Amino acid sequence: MLKKVDGRKLDFLKLVIENHPLFEKKVEFSVVNDSRVNEERSSQLTRLFGRVWVNNLITIVGKNATGKTTIMKTIIGTLTFLLHSKSIDQTQLTDILIGRNPIKLTTYFFGTDMVIYKDELVLKINNKDHNWHVSEEVIYEKRVTNRSPKKDLFDFDTIEPYLNRKKLDELTASVLASDDSIFRTILAKKHYKIQQIFDTLIFTNVNALFYTNEDVPEEILNFLDPTIEYLKIENKQIDGDRAQLFYRLKFKNRPEVFTETNFATIEHYLSSGTAKGVTLYGNVLQALRTGGIIFIDELENHFNHAIVRSFIEYFTNPKINKNRATLIFSTHYSELLDDLERGDEIYLTKREKFIQLQRYSKTAVRKDLSKAEVFDSDYLGGTAPEYDSYMKLRKATEGAVNNAESR
Template identity: 35%
Template sequence: MTDSIKILRIRYENIRLFHEGRFEFSFMAEDRVSNPTQVFQLHKNLYTQKLIALAGINASGKTSALKLIYLALSILLERRSLNEISYGKEFLQDGTRIILHFCYRDMRYELRSVIGKTKSSHMELYFNEEFLFTKTLASMKSKKDILHFDDTQPMMRRSKLPSATLDFLKNDDSMITGIIHSLPPSLYSLINAASINFLRQRGSSPTEILNVFDPTLDELTASGSNDDVTYTVKFKNDPRPISSTNVWRINNLVSSGTIKGQNIMMLVENVLQTGGYLIIDELENHMNKELVRMITDIFKNDRINKYGACLIFSTHYAEILDFMDRKDNIYITRRNQTDASIELLNYASEVKRNDVKKSEVILSNYIEGTAPSYESIQALEDYLCSRID
């Protein structure tokens, strides 16, 4: 196994836009594990998910949830400063609390952070207080004990750190920076690529990857710096490669699904090597359903996914949920009917039956708020009728 951190749970309190100011997202297998290959074993009966899906209709909060997940993972896995993180910080406010549970080597941890927010023109964020609790994995008597630290004194408290240590710690750096460091990169994201689809990789795409998405291509290469990139495309049975510095020309030659496929598979290869986390917004965009199945199957394959890498993705299409073998690794986002805040529901908590396809549950609106209402559809049809002479 790689020397990697495994996330167990992310929890936010006093967070903007979410119902009752709370957000909770578990990476653990909460249901019974009948097939161990579907999950990754950390310790005895403690397993983490290899796939986690977020489903919901438009504007239900899927991307917002992914951004909060990315923010928490960036603090822990990349030791990023709060104000440098690309996504999620816009939801934080003065007094927001972030609670992270994770395992590292033979220890389990709880990191509690209280966020502060200045009233300057930049509205900069900082860590007002932090507590770090730790126990051994061996001390866990049952799975429900894994998140229990109330009987433990903090191993470290930010406000009690020596002044010499605080002098080297920026206000927006978590104190976990000095505890866990020198880890291989283990967080990758395509949150901002749902609509913008340009080739991100440098070098040549392996033909084994390229031909899955487009069997007519012999070569797809990007070389040079970010400001001066040359793209080369070569089709089979055509000896003449096509080179251009114009990304739009390349996008006209190569399908958007092929480009997205290369971007995804580059990150998939990286995350499989480190046992890390890959976050993709709208996985199905630009791609055939069977290609989506191929990607999810890679993470479920214990021969390939040896280190428990986890793919976290959002989708509009309920049919993709039928690729998921478990129920506890599916989350539903919806808008609360009273205040329009975002609710995050775990599918397994809402649906007990196993004999109904997950897509049918979602599309039937069995979990209220997962499909457009009949009334709104009827109102649209009536409006269109009124506009047609």
């Protein structure tokens, strides 16, 4: 029996999406660097081995309805399915699996015992119960060294399958559900420490107030709303096993303490930005503590630029991000792009007939040009609202106002 090796980790590298009805035939998302790394300015990256680094910070930027959230849900769903041993219907995959044709998801991981894994997953809908299940799954593994060429990182052409779902022994196959992955076999055998996945997409358009500890740190409260003296969130057991949240809020220079069990009531006293900021800060802190991957959709939603930039800075500051956590976020703030030093930290979404995903570092844009101006000017095409649409909306707005005034 393989003994547990302390410090053995498994890191996400890349996801390839194929045959999805909303995407181009093949879409790739990678956290592996594809731009030169200056080791003296490498705080935004984590070295895995040799010349292979991964970004600690990646943003997905694009105009409305270009697929930013769909891409994030696909990544989150795939990683929780494989790493957290969830069934399909327990992940974000339930929101993105559509159509009648099989969808292929290929995921790459790096094990710190110097192994690269490739998991080829084909998901197919069952015509009888209309649920999605695993039609095919093949896992490959190959050894690497510090001298392995980076260009061959994802080349498995000569590698034989390590595990094939269709060739499992009878006992293993009999206990494996049709909507579960066989990647859990790798996790059980190698005892890897996996990256925790922090999915905060639910908070994009919904206000909520959660924190892991009872006392919300005064530093985050002062940063978000300096009028608050303290905020406590107690999770108490009542009526047997039922849990109930108690919110205790006090403002400075006011004698009363507001105690509520209903967030809708406490929300009258707190701004949506403060509630969302406290909740996201708790998730960010957990990601930083565990070295996990946190996903935030529309990071700027309810936040001003200073707060957005502070959250980003946590992941680029080596004194804070000691465990090499990763932040993957979407945004509409093109201004943020100029805060990011590396082109491989930025993915651009476009949508004509299908969703397209383009890494900024793969474009032919000159490095001296402002990334924000490139995006806003539609230099690459499909990143800014079309001029005709803008003029039509302007004309319609003018007409609606004039018609109202003439009544």
